[in-house]
Amino acid sequence: MRLALLLGGPLLITEGLRERLKAFRLWAADSGARHALELGLPLELWLGDMDSSPPWLQEALPAPRVLLPPEKDLTDGEALMRRALEAGPEEVLLLGATGGRLDHTLAHLELAFLLAERGIRVELSDGLTRTFPLLPGEHAFSLEAGAPFSLLPFPEATLGVEGARWDLPPTPLKATTRALENRALGPIRLWVERGRALLHLFP
Numbered sequence: 001m002r003l004a005l006l007l008g009g010p011l012l013i014t015e016g017l018r019e020r021l022k023a024f025r026l027w028a029a030d031s032g033a034r035h036a037l038e039l040g041l042p043l044e045l046w047l048g049d050m051d052s053s054p055p056w057l058q059e060a061l062p063a064p065r066v067l068l069p070p071e072k073d074l075t076d077g078e079a080l081m082r083r084a085l086e087a088g089p090e091e092v093l094l095l096g097a098t099g100g101r102l103d104h105t106l107a108h109l110e111l112a113f114l115l116a117e118r119g120i121r122v123e124l125s126d127g128l129t130r131t132f133p134l135l136p137g138e139h140a141f142s143l144e145a146g147a148p149f150s151l152l153p154f155p156e157a158t159l160g161v162e163g164a165r166w167d168l169p170p171t172p173l174k175a176t177t178r179a180l181e182n183r184a185l186g187p188i189r190l191w192v193e194r195g196r197a198l199l200h201l202f203p
Helices: 015-021 030-039 055-060 076-087 102-117
Strands: 002-006 025-029 045-048 065-067 091-095 121-125 130-134 137-141 148-164 168-174 182-201
Touching: 002 030, 002 076, 015 030, 025 030, 025 076, 030 045, 030 055, 030 076, 045 076, 076 091, 076 102, 091 102, 102 121, 102 130, 130 137, 168 182
Parallel strands: 002 025, 002 091, 025 045, 045 065, 091 121
Antiparallel strands: 121 130, 130 182, 137 182, 148 168, 148 182
16 A cells, blocks of 8 residues: 655645545645645545644535544654555655654654655655655665766765765764765666765655
């Protein structure tokens, strides 16, 4: 099962995204449901306390709803991700998870690692950029020659890069921009020998 979780951050809607999402089941957290309306795709589940979903959105979007109490110790987004964990998907696409509020972005990145640690393929996207949480091990990505990317320790890691304009032998990194704004020569291989990292792809 492939799940696309629609969260409340900004999302650039493109025809390419619409086409890709045809292979996913769409779930939304509270105001993230507005993305389903713009995408014009059916929403299978709408979860939240609806405090950030205006009445016009609730009237315009028919979807099965799970109402949460406004007084709770987790966000609607986290509640949705934990429900996704219970469903056992093989892949989760987090849309609208980055950008907007910094506190929510950082929380979503941490939660993405929680999904990855359960063996789920995870990607975060705002419709323009793509971010992948990387756990210890070797990772391969089929990038085109010249494609820009950044590799970030999160918050510290021993990282290596091969197949880029600036290759990097396994190196301990922490609080640095050393591995930002690299360029792929074609497919790249990344090593996370210790810690956790984020691969960020951007135009």
